[in-house]
Amino acid sequence: MSGAELPARRDEAAPEAFTAGPAPPTGSAPPARSSVHASSGKRLGSARPRQEAPTDLRLVPPALAAWGTAALALDASPGWVLGIVAGCLAAVALLPLTRRAGWASWSRASAAAVLLCVAAAAASAGLHGADLRRGPVPGLAREYATVTAEVEITSDPRLTRPKxxxxxxxPTAVLIDADVRRVQEAGGATVVTRTPVLLIVDVESAGRVAEGGRSAPAGGATGAVGDGRPVPATGSAGDGRQTALRPVRSPWLGLLPSTRLRVGARLAPAMTGGxxxxxxLRVRGEAEPEVVGEPSAAQRLAGRLRAGLRxxxxxxxxxxRALLPGLVVGDTSRITPELEEAFKETDLTHTLAVSGANFTILLALLLGPPGLAQHVERRGLAPRLGVSLRATAVLGGVLSLGFVVVCRPDPSVLRAAACGAVALLALATGRRRSLIPALATAVLLLVLYDPWLARSYGFLxxxxxxxxxxxxxxxxxxxxxxxxxxxxxxxxxAAAAAAQALCAPVVAVLSARVSLVAVPCNLIAEFAIAPATVLGFAALATAPMAMPVAKALAWCAHWPTEWIAEVARTGAALPGAGVDWPGSWAGAALLAAVTPAVLLVGRRLLGHPWWCGVCGLVLVLVVVQPPPLTRVVTGWPPPGWRLVMCDVGQGDAMVLAAGEGSGVVVDAGPDPQLVDHCLRSLGITRIPLVVLTHFHADHVAGLPGVLRGRAVGAIETTGFEEPADQAAFVRRQAAARRVPVRRAAAGEQRRTGELSWQVVWPPPSQPPTPPPGSHPHLLPAHPAPEGPNDASVAMLVRSSGLRLLLLGDLEPPAQRALARSPAAEALESVDVLKVAHHGSAYQDPGLIRRAAPRLALISCGADNRYGHPAPGTVAALRAGGAAVLRTDRDGALAVVGGGGELRVARD
Known part of the structure; x- marks a missing residue:
């Protein structure tokens, strides 16, 4: 149905326009549109594709040309930009001469549109790119100058992720995007400029922050963060859920976009190009932000709304509590790294960023279903209130503007608002348009307005x-x-599958992974997104006026929101939730080539139900990976395994077999995801004891992954609680899951099933009482630990006749003291040695000779910057007759044996 055939306002269409007439005779002109509609039995007919004109693709080439030009021209020199603009304009001027060459008028118009859009995109990108090069800031940054600058904030403050x-x-820092408006070098004149910079505020300046890199929500109203109200601490509970709250006071995190600050800082070149x-602009010191210009009224209103929702x-x-603000306004400040990772694994991350889906839901409330937006039968709020089409379009425009301000101008928000604005313009003028031209127009307008979007993966x-x-x-x-x-x-x-098919190559570039559960997880979560979003927006709107009502609405919204989170966690927990894929554009091209082949095979299989069932069953088995079947197919874990050294990168994590589905975990590595994956591959669901040898992050930071979804009896640690922040982290994790924490000391002996172990280090905090008749000076001396490494818990483990010595990160002073301790005799001629401190060069040769292991295992990360393991250490172990294996080259290692037999399997 073309726009020319519609009245300016379909509300006022004459009733006779929908009256059926007699059937035209054979050979006569086609029936009128009204007759077609009447024959359908509906006032406006059925929404069938044949009633619509072909898709209008004329704006697609200009939009794509502008997009590509903007992405390339941002780094171009002014000469190149001027050349592109002049060349395009000259080509447009020469187009009339192509009439003689037989070009049709529509071809000349299309070429002119592409050339003009290329020229406009080049000019806009050139101007934006020049912002990075002009003015005094780039030169001062190359000199690492200390300056006093006046900056205008352009984004919500955010905290860096912990690494x-x-x-x-x-260390955690506050990151803020800003524009330098004035800059003064020490002893120099003040220069007015406008240069985009990244403001980095050291954590000491930002106040106390929540551990793990998350803190009070960014972008709240003034005082919303600085008032010290509790916000979730980072590091999730053992099941991955936030439970512990602690107060955070951070005035930097409460700043709103458009606020102007005066800061004393040091400039440095940008860390990455492009x-x-x-x-x-790095800010140091303990001073609070010096505000010289209050945020705009719109940003203050948006801040109050966002703070009210929180x-x-x-x-x-x-x-x-974490997800609802993200679903509604894109506020992800409360989302833990664990929950965020679950959303990434299931390709549900788009629900954490406000997107076109949110805006579509809002427009559907106002206009009704999109298919009826211009019809008499509209069912939205506007027609029910008697609002005309054009007034509805105006209201939609106001809604679009408010949507961008409250949700912040992220790429998806801008794209959704631009598409909505184009559609609303068509609605106001009474002209029906396809959504493809609307999308192309949105892309064109946005890359001309902000060429940096052309390089944004989110926008893509x-x-x-x-x-x-x-x-x-x-x-x-x-x-x-x-x-x-x-x-x-x-x-x-169809919606979930289509989006996944086209987006998967781009996602593979970003994550080097392809999700196998994305379509079902998105399909299941889709039913909860609309009610959660609608109720969340209702809570957002009512919070400033009636907080009890807003809380009631938020309480209603928490049911669908919890459903979405549970879908993400369940999908991410499946062993075969995703497969590794080359994280490059070559990998993306490969995936783009494989996808059509898979779709073609799938289409052929739809006609063969039995084959569909077989393929579906195979896919389920690949994703679920039942342990018995996995063991048969992969051989991992090997039957009768006694110890597994997990491949967790530069860190330590080991599992001692303690029965079917049960294991004692020694250290947790640096990454919760890696250790969780290792435990899932072993089928570990019960953990009688977690031993954390010491509190360095490469041994304890993965603790949430160990605790996730498993029954844990206790956590045992060293008594030397340094570093203090990591020791506190462990205690919070244990408290959240109500897992007792106790200290290990030499002499402790424990058993579970066929597994037994003896703690041989560290010695008790108090010196042992001399036995009667002994001389105190003959007792072994235990020097005070010089650091966390020398306080590591060392264990002698016995399992099915094998003796395993686990040394933590002990360094030579503690190793020598251990070799002189009462447990020294028991350490002779062990079967397996877990080499101390990732195989560093700092080893005591005497302890290695005493242990004389048959097998030495080293846990270290590939290409680590410490040079672990040291060649000298490896050589000394081999000289003593030990076979040496290392996780950076051999992957996860499983020790199998008993009764004198010893072998190793690799994952």
């Missing part, structure tokens, strides 16, 4: 997913309906 570097967690940051969700269960994923929903999904849905699938299920399945 384990060696044996410690990297981004919109001209320099890094307050309304404060009393909800942990997952709903948003556009690709929308394109999939507009092109592939309707066809796939129709195909499924023809095969007997119910309409609602067909639409949901």
């Amino acid at each position: 384990v570097r060696g044996d410690h967690v990297a 981004d919109r940051v001209a320099a890094v 307050e309304a969700t404060d009393g909800l269960p942990a997952d709903a 994923l948003s556009v690709v997913a929308t394109g999939a929903l507009l092109t592939l999904a309707p066809r796939w849905s129709a195909g499924l309906r023809r095969r007997g699938v119910p309409p609602r299920l067909a639409e949901a399945l």
Whole structure:
């Protein structure tokens, strides 16, 4: 139905327009549209594709040309940019001459549109790219100058994610995108400029922050963070859920976009190229931010709304408290790394970022179902309130603007708002348009307005997913309906599959992984997204006026929100939830080539139900990976394994077999995901004891992954609680799961099933009482530990006749003291030695000779910056007759044996 055939306002269409007339005689002109509609039995007829004109693709080439030009021209020199613009304009001027060459008028118009869009995109990108090069800031950054700058905040403050570097967690900092408006070098003049920078505020300046890199929500109203109200601490509970709250006071995290600050800082060059940051502005010291310009009224209103939503969700269960603000306004500050990883594994991350889906739900409330937006039968709030189409379009425009301000101008938000604005313009003018031209127009306008979006993966994923929903999904849905699938299920399945098929290559570039559970997880979660979003927006709108009502609405919203979180966790916990894939554009191209082949095979299989069932069963088995079947197929874990050294990178994590589905875990490694994967591959569901040899991050940071979904009896640690922050982290994790924590000391002996062990280090904190008749000076001297490594818990383990010595990270002073301790005789001629400190060069030769292991195992990360294991250590072990294996080259290692037999299996 073309726009020319519609009245300006369909509300006022004459009734006779829908009256059926007699059938035209054979050979006459085609029946009128009204007759077609009447024959359908509906006032406007059935929504069939044949009633619509072909998809209008004329704007697609100009949009794609502008997108590509913007991405390339951001780094181009001014000369190249001027050349591109001049060349395109000259080509447009020469187009009239092509009439003689036989070019059709539509061809000349299309070429002119592409050339003009390329010129406009090059000019816009050139100007934006020049912002990174002009003014004094880039030069001062190359000199690492200390300056006083006035900056305007352009984003919500956020905290860096925690990263384990060696044996410690990297310091947390507050990151803020900003524009330098004035800059003054020490002793110099003040220069007015406008240069984008990244403001980094050291954690000491940001106040106390929640452990793990998350803190109070960013972008709250003034005082929303600085008032010290409790916010979730990072590091999830053992099951991955947030439970512990502690107060955070951070004035930097409470700043709103458009706020102006005066800071004394040091400039440095940008850490990575190709981004919109001209320099890094590092703020040090304990001073609070000096505000010289208050945020705009719109940002203050948005801050109050966002803070109100957070307050309304404060009393909800942990997952709903974290997810609901993310679903509604994109506030992900409460989401733990573990929950975020689960959403990544299941390709549900798009639900954590406000996107077109949220905006579509809002427009559907206002306009009704999209298919009826211009019809008399509209069922949204606007027609029920008697609002005309054009007034509805105006209200939609206001809603679009508010949506962008409250949810922040992220790529997906801008794309959704731009698409909505184009559609609303068509609605106001009474002209019906396909959504493909709307999407192309949105892309064109956005890359001209902000060329940096052309390099944004988020923007790319948003556009690709929308394109999939507009092109592939309707066809796939129709195909499924023809095969007997119910309409609602067909639409949901087609939408999830289409979006996954087109977005998977881009996701593979970012994560080097392809999810096998993305489609079912998105399909199951889809039914909860709409009610959670609607109720969340209702809570957002009512919070400033009636907080009890907002809390009631948030409480209603927590049910679907918890459902979404449970879907993500369940999907991510499946052993075969994803497969590794090359994380490059070559890998993306390979996946893009494989996907059509898979779809073609799937289409052929739809006609053979039995083959469909077989393939479905195989896919389920690949994803679920039942332990008995996995052991038969892969040989892992090997039958009769006694110890497994997990491959967790640069860190330690070991499992001692303690019965079917049970194991004692010694250290947790640096990454919860890696140790969790190792335990799942072994089928470990019960852990009588977790031994943390010492509190360095490469041994304890993975503790949430050990505790996740498993019954844990106790945690045993060293008595030397340094580093203090990691010791506190362990205690919080244990308290959240109500797992007792106790200290290990030399002399302790324990047994579970066929597994027994003796703690041989560290000695008791108090010197032993001399036996009667003995001389105190003859007792072994136990020097005070010089650091956490020398306080490591060392264990002598016995399992099915094998003797295993686990040395933690003991260094030579403690190793020599251990060799002189009462337990020294028991350490002679062990079967397996877990080499201390990842095989570093600091080893005591005497202890190695005394232990004389048959097998030496070293846990270290590939290409680690410490040079572990040291060649000298490996040589000394081999010289003593030991076979040496290491996780960086051999992967996870399983020790199998008993009764004198000893062998090793690799994963």
